[in-house]
Each structure stands twice: as C-alpha cells, then as structure tokens.
Amino acid sequence: MPGSLFIARAGTRDQGMHYIEPAIQCGSVAVLTENDSVGHIELPMRSKVVLLGCDDPVRVAAQIAERFYDHPASKLICAGVTGTNGKTTITHLTHQLVEGAGVRCGLIGTVEIDDGRERSRASMTTPPALELSRTLATMHEHDCKAVVMEVSSHALDQHRTGAIRFAATAFTNLTGDHLDYHLTLDHYRSSKAKLFASLTESGLAAINIEDEHAQFMIDACPEGAHVV
Structure with missing residues (x-):
C-alpha cells in the first residue's frame, strides 16, 4: 500500500525479510526489521525508503498499532x-x-x-x-x-x-x-x-x-x- 510501513517479522514458516522488496515496489516508504538485519538490506539507488531497526519487531508492532x-x-x-x-x-x-x-x-x-x-x-x-x-x-x-x-x-x-x-x-x-x-x-x-x-x-x-x-x-x- 502506498505510504505504508512494512514490518518484516519472523514467521513460523517464512521470513518477512523475503518480502521487503515487493513491499517497497507496492509503495511502502518505511521498513521495520530486526537490528541485525538492517545492514543486510540493499535498497535501490536514490531510494527514499527509511529503514528502522529494533530488537523485536513483533513486540513493537503492537505498540505501533495501538498508537x-x-x-x-x-x-x-x-x-x-x-x-x-x-x-x-x-x-x-x-x-x-x-x-x-x-x-x-x-x-x-x-x-x-x-x-x-x-x-x-x-x-x-x-x-x-x-x-x-x-x-x-x-x-x-x-x-x-x-x-x-x-x-x-x-x-x-x-x-x-x-x-x-x-x-x-x-x-x-x-x-x-x-x-x-x-x-x-x-x-x-x-x-x-x-x-x-x-x-x-x-x-x-x-x-x-x-x-x-x-x-x-x-x-x-x-x-x-x-x-x-
């Protein structure tokens, strides 16, 4: 969705990291993922997408939703x-x-x-x-x-x-x-x-x-x- 935040969380069968690129292509302007993963994400040249890292994206997601x-x-x-x-x-x-x-x-x-x-x-x-x-x-x-x-x-x-x-x-x-x-x-x-x-x-x-x-x-x- 254009203008959205994509939360790349770990799943039981798959990893949110695998969907960062498609999310950006669909219009996400920011990505929240684990701190250890931020340095491994390659963004397109001149991309304005904001990368955010935290210890536990799943826990933070509930706080974001509430706010x-x-x-x-x-x-x-x-x-x-x-x-x-x-x-x-x-x-x-x-x-x-x-x-x-x-x-x-x-x-x-x-x-x-x-x-x-x-x-x-x-x-x-x-x-x-x-x-x-x-x-x-x-x-x-x-x-x-x-x-x-x-x-x-x-x-x-x-x-x-x-x-x-x-x-x-x-x-x-x-x-x-x-x-x-x-x-x-x-x-x-x-x-x-x-x-x-x-x-x-x-x-x-x-x-x-x-x-x-x-x-x-x-x-x-x-x-x-x-x-x-």
Missing part, C-alpha cells in the same frame, strides 16, 4: 480470558452479564466478534495486533465501554495483545494441547502467564485454583492485583 488507532485499548475496560478449554463459554457469559448490567460491551473470540453494533464471524481466536487495535477503535466509536476477549497462547507468545493493560483476566485450565506450536509445556504455560503479567496494578485475576498450573499464573500477576 496508530489513537490508543483504543486505554479507552475501554479490557477483560481477557485464557486457558486451553472454556474460553469461549466464559467470554460469552461475561459479555452477556456486562450487557445485562446496561454497559455496552464488545466481544472478541473464536466464534465471533461483536463491535457494539454488528457481529461478524471470527477468523481466529485473537486477531493480529493491527486488526485487534482497529477492532478496539471501532468498538470505542460504537460507544462500547468495555470489551471481553479470548486471548490465545499463540497471541500471547506473538505479543498481539502486548499494548493492552487488562483490568480483569481469567485462567480456566491448561492441558497438553498446542504443543505442535509451543513444543514444551513450560513454553505453553509461560505464554499463558503473559496475560496476567499485563494486568493493571489494581486489576482482577480470576484463576481456577484446582488447575495444577494455577500458582504459576498467580505468581505472574503484578503486586497489588486482586486474585480470586
């Missing part, structure tokens, strides 16, 4: 639910409770997205950072005061929600699913715990204490958080 859409997450009360099973049920029940209390509330999850006016089928549990910030901005425009979302381990590992400070979080359970992506249970558990590390200092964490990984999630909560 681009004028910080929508900070304008909503954000609640996130994670766990292997039960996320969809809990988010829908919470959404209904908040709406029933007279508060317009957005919903993001595996089945659908409710932006406060329209419902649409979801393509994944937690959208990529740019799409997520755009959706939150739309919710704010539609007078939502809160949003409840499913937050997958993939999304947490990829920092899709990295720009969001959650007012409330919930942990359902953790089983050995998704190890095709995480490879180890420790990595899977650590990814889940990132949701609780992103709580506000006075945030609420509802944790299934009967799950063997509950204490790990509790330990990830900031000091001052309310754990129930």
Whole structure:
C-alpha cells in the first residue's frame, strides 16, 4: 500500500525479510526489521525508503498499532480470558452479564466478534495486533465501554495483545494441547502467564485454583492485583 510501513517479522514458516522488496515496489516508504538485519538490506539507488531497526519487531508492532488507532485499548475496560478449554463459554457469559448490567460491551473470540453494533464471524481466536487495535477503535466509536476477549497462547507468545493493560483476566485450565506450536509445556504455560503479567496494578485475576498450573499464573500477576 502506498505510504505504508512494512514490518518484516519472523514467521513460523517464512521470513518477512523475503518480502521487503515487493513491499517497497507496492509503495511502502518505511521498513521495520530486526537490528541485525538492517545492514543486510540493499535498497535501490536514490531510494527514499527509511529503514528502522529494533530488537523485536513483533513486540513493537503492537505498540505501533495501538498508537496508530489513537490508543483504543486505554479507552475501554479490557477483560481477557485464557486457558486451553472454556474460553469461549466464559467470554460469552461475561459479555452477556456486562450487557445485562446496561454497559455496552464488545466481544472478541473464536466464534465471533461483536463491535457494539454488528457481529461478524471470527477468523481466529485473537486477531493480529493491527486488526485487534482497529477492532478496539471501532468498538470505542460504537460507544462500547468495555470489551471481553479470548486471548490465545499463540497471541500471547506473538505479543498481539502486548499494548493492552487488562483490568480483569481469567485462567480456566491448561492441558497438553498446542504443543505442535509451543513444543514444551513450560513454553505453553509461560505464554499463558503473559496475560496476567499485563494486568493493571489494581486489576482482577480470576484463576481456577484446582488447575495444577494455577500458582504459576498467580505468581505472574503484578503486586497489588486482586486474585480470586
């Protein structure tokens, strides 16, 4: 897209570096990539494209998206639910409770997205950072005061929600699913715990204490958080 920033991030199957030249040909005026990669990029003669380097383009992408859409997450009360099973049920029940209390509330999850006016089928549990910030901005425009979302381990590992400070979080359970992506249970558990590390200092964490990984999630909560 003309005038755009291209973020060359590492993927699970391919590398964003391979698409820098096509992105520039399509009109990108700036490229963000890893610091170590900047010196290996060859630009056309007299190119005005700006090369930017950082330690982690994926993490920075979430911050860029949040700023681009004028910080929508900070304008909503954000609640996130994670766990292997039960996320969809809990988010829908919470959404209904908040709406029933007279508060317009957005919903993001595996089945659908409710932006406060329209419902649409979801393509994944937690959208990529740019799409997520755009959706939150739309919710704010539609007078939502809160949003409840499913937050997958993939999304947490990829920092899709990295720009969001959650007012409330919930942990359902953790089983050995998704190890095709995480490879180890420790990595899977650590990814889940990132949701609780992103709580506000006075945030609420509802944790299934009967799950063997509950204490790990509790330990990830900031000091001052309310754990129930």
